[in-house]
Amino acid sequence: MNGAHDxxxxxxxxxxxxEAREPVFHQEWERRCFAxxxxxxxxxxxxxxxxxxxxxxxxxxxxxxxxxxxxxxxxLQRQLIEHGFVTLEEIEERVDALRRExxxxxx
Amino acid sequence: xxxxEADRVLHVLLKGSSARPGxxxxxxxxxxxxxxxxxxxxxxxxxxPRYARGKLGVVYWDHGVFVFPDTHAHREGAxxxxxxxxxxxxxxxxxxxGSPNSMVYINLWDDHLEPA
Numbered sequence: 490m491n492g493a494h495d496x497x498x499x500x501x502x503x504x505x506x507x508e509a510r511e512p513v514f515h516q517e518w519e520r521r522c523f524a525x526x527x528x529x530x531x532x533x534x535x536x537x538x539x540x541x542x543x544x545x546x547x548x549x550x551x552x553x554x555x556x557x558x559x560x561x562x563x564x565l566q567r568q569l570i571e572h573g574f575v576t577l578e579e580i581e582e583r584v585d586a587l588r589r590e591x592x593x594x595x596x
Numbered sequence: 597x598x599x600x601e602a603d604r605v606l607h608v609l610l611k612g613s614s615a616r617p618g619x620x621x622x623x624x625x626x627x628x629x630x631x632x633x634x635x636x637x638x639x640x641x642x643x644x645p646r647y648a649r650g651k652l653g654v655v656y657w658d659h660g661v662f663v664f665p666d667t668h669a670h671r672e673g674a675x676x677x678x679x680x681x682x683x684x685x686x687x688x689x690x691x692x693x694g695s696p697n698s699m700v701y702i703n704l705w706d707d708h709l710e711p712a
């Protein structure tokens with residue numbers, strides 16, 4: 490599909506930022522997202538090419554303004570929902586619950 | 597839905613998963629052949645990038661037989677076929693804005709190519 494992932498030949502993004510001693514993961518959630526993606530790959534409900542397509546379907550504006558592992562998270566969630574492992578409502582409920590917990594922890 | 601056991605994940609992580617189906621397929625092209633990429637804009641997944649559609653290139657290397665991602669991504673079959681490294685001049689891809697000293701090598705499958 491002609492999505493935002495197909496960046497070859499596009500102008501205007503500026504130089505690639507290089508980090509000295511770049512870590513594998515910048516945030517703890519990225520490590521978990523990576524692990525769950527690989528584990529679900531091992532489950533065998535979908536294949537690698539389906540995983541790529543799931544990331545490519547991210548709306549272009551969102552794709553270009555989010556990080557690499559946010560693309561992975563989007564693809565993972567889409568596949569978990571499509572294959573009936575979890576519903577969008579369940580994910581949203583959990584996010585709301587975590588947000589409330591964090592809110593309480595801060596007060 | 598069966599539960600995902602940790603042992604199964606470990607096995608896959610150690611073994612890896614392969615996109616080589618292990619079946620033979622007759623190659624449509626050989627290194628040195630001139631090819632033109634298809635001008636396709638599928639709504640589904642494709643490994644043929646937009647900037648390389650409808651372009652002339654030369655088969656540089658035959659990687660062997662792989663599953664075809666464009667159909668495999670939609671459960672429309674593995675369609676095992678040869679995957680090649682295809683070389684394009686920067687001028688073919690970008691016109692006069694391409695550097696005359698640059699080449700781009702793209703891994704493409706039989707179904708992305710036609711003889712030229």
